Amino acid sequence: MVFGFNLNENEDGDVSIQNLLPGSPAFKSGMINKGDKITAIQWEGSKPIDVSNATIQEISEMLSASNHTKATITFTKADGTKREVTLGKELATNDEDDDKVTSYVLKGEKNVGYIALPSFYEDWENESSINGCSNDVAKEVLKLKKENIEGLILDLRFNGGGSVREAIELAGIFIDAGPIAQMKFKEPKAFSLKDVNRGTIYDGPLTILVNGFSASASELVAGALQDYNRALIVGSTTYGKATGQRVLALDTNIVLKDFKEESIKGNSVKLTLSQVYQVSGKTAQFRGVVPDILLPDATEAFNKKERNEPFAIPANNIEANKYYIPLKPLPLNLLQEKANEYIKADVYFEEVNKYIRTKKIAQQKKDVSLKLDDIIKEMNNDDDLDEEQSELPSLKKVYTVSNNSFELERINANNNLKTINEAFKTRLGKDAYVNVAYKLLLLMNK
Structure with missing residues (x-):
């Protein structure tokens, strides 16, 4: 039984997703991509385990443990944001599965x-x-x-x-x-x-x-x-x-x-x-x-x-x-004008711009303290920024998220799939970029 991804370890020792198995729980979650780093694993009913400094072998052994079937895994995206994704192990997907994309x-x-x-x-x-x-x-x-x-x-x-x-x-x-x-x-x-x-x-x-x-x-x-x-x-x-x-x-x-x-x-x-x-x-x-x-x-x-x-x-x-x-x-001129209005009205994008400025200033630093306390403080500041970016509020909802009617019966028959589906629908409902895309499509329909 598998979660549906393979791991890779880079030169710095970071363990990340090498590829996703189409149709697997990881693929269907819609929240995991190649290059995402694994930073924590929490088995059902247990406390989260920090694996940010673990080796690929240690993480692989943890994920393949036969006494656990469901885990909440924390991933750090390439842009520094964090996502918690709950996955259940399933049998390896048949290549002819019709439900790889949702x-x-x-x-x-x-x-x-x-x-x-x-x-x-x-x-x-x-x-x-x-x-x-x-x-x-x-x-x-x-x-x-x-x-x-x-x-x-x-x-x-x-x-x-x-x-x-x-x-x-x-x-x-x-x-x-x-x-x-x-x-x-x-x-x-x-x-x-x-x-x-x-x-x-x-x-x-x-x-x-x-x-x-x-x-x-x-x-x-x-x-x-x-x-x-x-x-x-x-x-x-x-x-x-x-x-x-x-x-x-x-x-x-x-x-x-x-x-x-x-x-x-x-x-x-x-x-x-x-x-x-x-x-x-x-x-x-x-x-x-x-x-x-x-x-x-x-x-x-x-x-x-x-x-x-x-x-x-x-x-x-x-x-x-x-x-x-x-x-x-x-x-395009009309659509960009409207998009600018949506950006100004949404605190999410205001915070994103602040996040970008802060990160770029940090990258320009030429002197780095070698004192352990300073290093730990800097790492904690980075974590706080990344966590803020992951949990920023967005504007009032303009849509609700539903499954297509063909999908509902299959989802209701699979508890693991139901958990993944609900988590993704919640995130999709809060996604500021999808929110803007939805509003722009309404304008394109007029």
């Missing part, structure tokens, strides 16, 4: 659909990609259409990417057949990555939520839908990774076309072999995708983007795809 209905002045996608997973065993994330999202969109939604929010915050193929097919759900992106190798000419399926599954108002840790495949989708004026991109500037790498063995006897990265046993080298461009000719590399509607976001407090890497490849533009025809422009 959708919700935000009920207020109008019904708006909400789908969070933690990663772009792929169906490795099936060429048709029938069990990939794009197909799973499409199924949820169809369920939401039965709920008479008048807008849709696709949440790609903290989604670090994954399969480019799935990203192309996901964008194709919302765009008629045509070019989605361009890819360039060492040859002078770029080639198009196309949506070959005519028609769309959903053609109503659409908002994509992103932040500074939306990367790679997430940026491909956001950039494509922005170029086509198909979706309103809301949040903060994305990570800025639009290159493709491959790990090669330092072995002159390998046959490249038959080579598999997982078979490497000796020394290896990681090479950048390709770069992805938007259909407009721009690239998210180095500079990221800049949202149509910018919102204050805690991820802006950290220098943890592609451009901060010592050997990051700078951005450059190429010619736009000649077959790319954008839709009618969205009323």
Whole structure:
């Protein structure tokens, strides 16, 4: 039985999520992403255990303990915020499970659909990609259409990417057949990555939520839908990774076309072999995708983007795809004006801006005290700030969160799933960014 994630340990000894198992309790929680650090574990009926300094082996042994089936795990996100997620162990999920992605209905002045996608997973065993994330999202969109939604929010915050193929097919759900992106190798000419399926599954108002840790495949989708004026991109500037790498063995006897990265046993080298461009000719590399509607976001407090890497490849533009025809422009000036009003009226964003300023001032310090008391005080101050950021209040609710009717019966039959579901619905109801996205969709419907 598993919670549904694998762990990784970095050079500093921090234990974080390496990847999520699609359809697992961790994946379905909607609150866990690759790179999240585990800082505490609390078994049901017990006190929390601080594991912020534990090794990967110690944490793995704790999580695999057979005498416990439910735990509340505290994760620290890449932006420093903390989230407590209660998970129950379940049998490893079948790859053909139809319920890897979960959708919700935000009920207020109008019904708006909400789908969070933690990663772009792929169906490795099936060429048709029938069990990939794009197909799973499409199924949820169809369920939401039965709920008479008048807008849709696709949440790609903290989604670090994954399969480019799935990203192309996901964008194709919302765009008629045509070019989605361009890819360039060492040859002078770029080639198009196309949506070959005519028609769309959903053609109503659409908002994509992103932040500074939306990367790679997430940026491909956001950039494509922005170029086509198909979706309103809301949040903060994305990570800025639009290159493709491959790990090669330092072995002159390998046959490249038959080579598999997982078979490497000796020394290896990681090479950048390709770069992805938007259909407009721009690239998210180095500079990221800049949202149509910018919102204050805690991820802006950290220098943890592609451009901060010592050997990051700078951005450059190429010619736009000649077959790319954008839709009618969205009323961005009006929408940003309204968004600014929402930001000023919400104490959450005021506190986020304060948090960003405080973190940036701390990063500028050149002198560091080596006294133990000063170090402990500084660590406690950081923890207090992070805790405040995790628990900031938001504006009065403008919607309630419900499951789609297809999901209710399954949730009620599974206590673990019911716990995860209620926790996520509570967080979703308080999410200031979803709150703004919902209000903007109402305006787009007028």
